[in-house]
Amino acid sequence: MSTxxxxxxxxxxxxxxxxxxxxxxxxxLAEKGYPxxxxxxxxxxxxxxxxxxxRRWGSAEGLVAAALLFGIEHRxxxxxxxSLEGDLSAMNRELTTYFTDxxxxxxxxxxxxxxxxxxxxxxxxxxxxxxRHERGAAMTVRAIARGEVPADTDPVEVMRQAAAPVFYRLFxxxxxxxxxxxxxxxxxxxxxxxxxxxxx
Amino acid sequence: MSTxxxxxxxxxxxxxxxxxxxxxxxxxLAEKGYPxxxxxxxxxxxxxxxxxxxRRWGSAEGLVAAALLFGIEHRxxxxxxxSLEGDLSAMNRELTTYFTDxxxxxxxxxxxxxxxxxxxxxxxxxxxxxxRHERGAAMTVRAIARGEVPADTDPVEVMRQAAAPVFYRLFxxxxxxxxxxxxxxxxxxxxxxxxxxxxx
Numbered sequence: 288m289s290t291x292x293x294x295x296x297x298x299x300x301x302x303x304x305x306x307x308x309x310x311x312x313x314x315x316l317a318e319k320g321y322p323x324x325x326x327x328x329x330x331x332x333x334x335x336x337x338x339x340x341x342r343r344w345g346s347a348e349g350l351v352a353a354a355l356l357f358g359i360e361h362r363x364x365x366x367x368x369x370s371l372e373g374d375l376s377a378m379n380r381e382l383t384t385y386f387t388d389x390x391x392x393x394x395x396x397x398x399x400x401x402x403x404x405x406x407x408x409x410x411x412x413x414x415x416x417x418x419r420h421e422r423g424a425a426m427t428v429r430a431i432a433r434g435e436v437p438a439d440t441d442p443v444e445v446m447r448q449a450a451a452p453v454f455y456r457l458f459x460x461x462x463x464x465x466x467x468x469x470x471x472x473x474x475x476x477x478x479x480x481x482x483x484x485x486x487x
Numbered sequence: 488m489s490t491x492x493x494x495x496x497x498x499x500x501x502x503x504x505x506x507x508x509x510x511x512x513x514x515x516l517a518e519k520g521y522p523x524x525x526x527x528x529x530x531x532x533x534x535x536x537x538x539x540x541x542r543r544w545g546s547a548e549g550l551v552a553a554a555l556l557f558g559i560e561h562r563x564x565x566x567x568x569x570s571l572e573g574d575l576s577a578m579n580r581e582l583t584t585y586f587t588d589x590x591x592x593x594x595x596x597x598x599x600x601x602x603x604x605x606x607x608x609x610x611x612x613x614x615x616x617x618x619r620h621e622r623g624a625a626m627t628v629r630a631i632a633r634g635e636v637p638a639d640t641d642p643v644e645v646m647r648q649a650a651a652p653v654f655y656r657l658f659x660x661x662x663x664x665x666x667x668x669x670x671x672x673x674x675x676x677x678x679x680x681x682x683x684x685x686x687x
Contacts, residue, residue: 399603399658399659402658402661403521403658410661413662416661416662417660420660447656447660448672448675450659451648451651451655454659455647458599458658458659460612460616460620461602461609461610462616475648475676475679478678479675479676479678479682481682482679482682484675484679
C-alpha cells in the first residue's frame, strides 16, 4: 500500500494536516479562548477543509481533546528538588502558573471546560492525568527511598492530595490561587503522608 | 409604591414567576441535564414568557446560576458527629452522593459546568461555596474546642483540603469516586490539621 493511500506515516499528508490543524487549534485557543473556538476558524487558519475536520475530530470539543494530548504530551519534567515537599511545591507552582498566566492558560482551561461538553474531551483529560500520575509517582518513590514517608505510601494519592486544593479553588469555590497556596497544599500532603494517610 | 408596581414582595407576581421559572429550571435539569437546557423549554414549562426570562436571567447559564442559589440555599445541615474526621467524612459522603446519584447530580453538575460558560454562573458558584465554607467552619471550631486539632487551625482550609480530592477525581483526573475515597480524603485532612498544616 503506498503512502499516498494511507497517508499516515510521519511526514505524510495526513500527518501534516494533523499537525497543521492541532497547531491552529492551540493558536486559536491562545488568541480567543475556549468559548470562542469554532471548527470554521480552525479550518481557515490551518488551510485544511472543514469537512475533514468534522470527519476526523467531530466538533470544537474534539479538537480541544486532541490538542490537549498533542500540545502537552511528553513535555512534563517531573520536579526533582531533593525533598518531597520541594517537588510537590514545584508541581503546584507550575499548575498555578499554567492555569493563571493568560499566555499559558487557554489550553488547560479549555481542556477542563470542554470535558463537561464532550465525552471525547473528558476521555482525553482522563488520559492526560493518568499519564501525569504515572510520571509523577517518581516524586514519592524517591521520598520513600530517602525515608521521608512510610514505605507503603501511595505515590499517586500523594499527587492528587497535593494538587487538589489548587483545583478546588480554581473550579469549585472559584477563589484566587497563588504560590503561597500552592506551597501550603504541598506541605499539607507531605504532613498527611508522613502521618500514614496514604498507606496503600 | 404599590406592590402591583414593584411586584417583588413574597407572593407577588414577580416572586411567583421567579419560583415558577427556577422550579422549571431544576425540573428541566433533572430530566435532561445541563447540555440540553434551553431558555425556550424553561419558558414553556414555567408558563412565563421567554422574553421575561431573557430579560431577567439572560441565558441558560444565568438560569442555572439562579437555580443553584434557589435550589440549595440554606439547606445544608452541617454534620455534627462528635469528631472532626466523622464530620468531614459525612460531608464528603454527601458530596459523593450529590455528584454521582443521577437523581441528584443534575444541578450540581450543571452548576460547575456552567461556571465555565458564564461569569454570572461562576459568581453564583463562588457565592454558594463561600456560604458553605462559612457554615462548615463550625466543624473545626468544635474540634478545636475538643482539643482534636491545634487552636490556630484555619477552619475553612480544613474543609477545602477534605473536599478537594473528591472534586479532583470528579472534574480533573476524571476518576471514579466512592465512600472509601471520601473517607480517606477526610482522614488525610484531619491528620494534616493535627500536624499543624493549616495554622492561620
